[in-house]
Amino acid sequence: MLVCSCNYITDKEIRDVITEMLDQDCWQLIVPAKVYHAMEKRGRCCGCFPNVVDIIVTTTEAYHAARASEEDKVVDFIDRLKKFQQEQKQELIERRNRLARTA
Numbered sequence: 248m249l250v251c252s253c254n255y256i257t258d259k260e261i262r263d264v265i266t267e268m269l270d271q272d273c274w275q276l277i278v279p280a281k282v283y284h285a286m287e288k289r290g291r292c293c294g295c296f297p298n299v300v301d302i303i304v305t306t307t308e309a310y311h312a313a314r315a316s317e318e319d320k321v322v323d324f325i326d327r328l329k330k331f332q333q334e335q336k337q338e339l340i341e342r343r344n345r346l347a348r349t350a
């Protein structure tokens with residue numbers, strides 16, 4: 248289906264570019280200008296941008312839904328990050344206590 252009549256861009260072309268961008272960084276913020284830039288196109292009248300936003304949302308949702316098994320890794324990463332932060336705080340407290348004792 249033709250989405251952008253100014254640049255003759257179809258929804259499939261837009262979805263393909265979005266998927267490529269998500270493959271590079273699945274947490275990046277994707278906006279219509281970024282998609283068009285990747286396609287070496289520019290918005291002219293920009294009347295298609297609301298539809299491009301809809302395609303970005305549905306494609307991103309489908310992308311993450313297809314990789315739902317990786318959710319465990321995200322949670323695991325966050326847990327490890329919290330543990331690391333806690334260790335760093337504890338180490339800082341111990342270092343301050345040592346300095347206070349020696350002073």
Ligand code: FES
Pocket residue numbers: 250251252253254289290291292293294295296
């Ligand atoms: S319809 Fe896409 S820029 Fe005009």
